Amino acid sequence: MLKWLFGANERAAGGPEPPAGARQRISRQSLDDASRIVHIPELNFIGHQVRSANGRFILLWRDGNDAGTVGGARQSGLGRYYLVDGDLVVAVGQVERPNDGRVANNGTFTLNDWRFTSELCGMFLAFRADGSPIITRTFAANIFDSGLSDDGRYAVCQACNAPNSEDSSRLVIFDLEAGIETGSCVPESGWAARYEFPADRPVVRLLYLKGEGFDYGLDGTFLDRDTWVEASLAKGDVYLVQKLFRATGDAPSPELANRLLISLDGFLVNADALDPHTRALALKLKGACCEILEDFPKALRIYDAALALDPKIGVKRRAEQLRKLTGS
Template sequence: MGLRNWLFGGSKAQVPKAADTEAPNGKSDDSIFGDIIDIPSRNFIGLSAKSPNRRFSIAWCDGGPNQSRAGRYILLDRGKIVAEGKMARPNDGKVTDNGVFILNDWGDSESLSGVFAAFRPDGSTIVVRKFSANLYNNGLSADGTRAVCQTANAPGGDGNLLTAFDLIHGNELGAWRPESGWARSYEFSEDGNTIRLIYPERGGFLYSVDGKFIDRMKWLAAGLACGDLRTVETLLAETDNAPPYPLVQQLLEALKVALSAPVNNSPNARARILRFRGICFEAIAESRAALEAYDEALALDPKIGVKRKADRLRKVVL
């Protein structure tokens, strides 16, 4: 199957073509638009992304997991090719208004691997970072001075790792596993010292470039508001299952939201919620309510891990 068929599923869709040089009038070839760029003289067709001012386009052609094609990338400035190179599996291209661009190389299909790379407008390399994990996504600051990449799950040290880069000096600023999980996108502060991780359902949350979770309390509050069980479990663990009264009230409200969520309709999920409710009630000496929650949890899942708690409370309540 040719690259055109691979990209378009065998359809005969019309593909915009990019010029190899600027148009005679000094304006760009306006055929560069959308997500696909076709450059016949280079025998190149691939996905692309534009800079915010639409001056630059970075296009890439993934060589495929078995390298059945030549993996390549091309940078265009107003439709003119200004840089190009080879990369096994280029993906997730981004480019700034000044032509700095980044790519994720997805690596081969035989092992967990990936390479993040950043380039100057002339195609010279700013930084390259290899990972023993697949790459999930990346981000680039508007001025081209900062970038990040996020890895996916993997055993060992590189799994779930968010790595920040200084593209002025070509070095790594920090690498950490965000407590808030994989973000959809990233925003960078003007001074380059913080990164906002963006989540469609919860909003944005700040980290410093060395991994400090600046907006942790905001993240936890957002988790409680939407009934996130991982947030509840985190707060219970951090208080040794003995949360203070004000926190118990917040946790119980969160668990009420969780009980009404369709995603928690399974017996195991509901038993988990009821176990957390029992812990909360027990923390404020509401023994009867705690026992009822534990008994309901055990009825749904006998292995939920609260039988001893229920037996002990039964002796107190009855």
């Protein structure tokens, strides 16, 4: 009884016992598995892993309960994560549904918590190498993806589309050294495939599957917008042209309207095999550009061509107004 009491007092004086697995060493054979899914027998763990760029730190996480009886979408059973420095577990924790882990060269790490609820929501979490929290940011939307600079200074995450939510499609940028959110935006260039943090300037670069990359300032300002506009127009993609048109409040400058016309003409040359609605949309946009350039007879002819393809394309009233204006 005395031994039990003294033992209890000793633990109380030294603080709470560390979580299971903390300060435990793991065999290199388990850690050197190059696959994304790993088995760590010492931790009774099967889950995901990601390494820091310098190879020092490994972040492990499992979107399932400790018993291994339930995983993925569920209503209970906390997931678990571990941070390993070399072969030593230095941080352990639990959140509802840990996913998309990132770890920096200094051990700073991030996770996206997909939460138990079926509602559109998520939580972005950032921690120091000792497991202490830096940032907890909740979203009224699911989280699409995240990024972390190699030095652990900056992080980003972007939400999925969530109708009627102010977080819908929002990209949020964090300075983890200062422990603050520095800015956010809904990127005109869309959801990125991955993120870079150039060492020579304070920006976040959004990278896309076709190799394109566009810089955003830490406050969310789109720094490479002109470059993106030119790249989008060069593609001749009618939906990108529509997006550019709307970004101006449906009132592009005459200079931009001319550039849009060139892009739309290039699209329409090769659009014969496309569905009538898509071709009609391109004609609708072309007619709108002609209106901005005050070539009203040409705009009317193009609107009529669009209506012949798709009577519901949305320019019937405008065509009638132009018919009266031009006396056609």
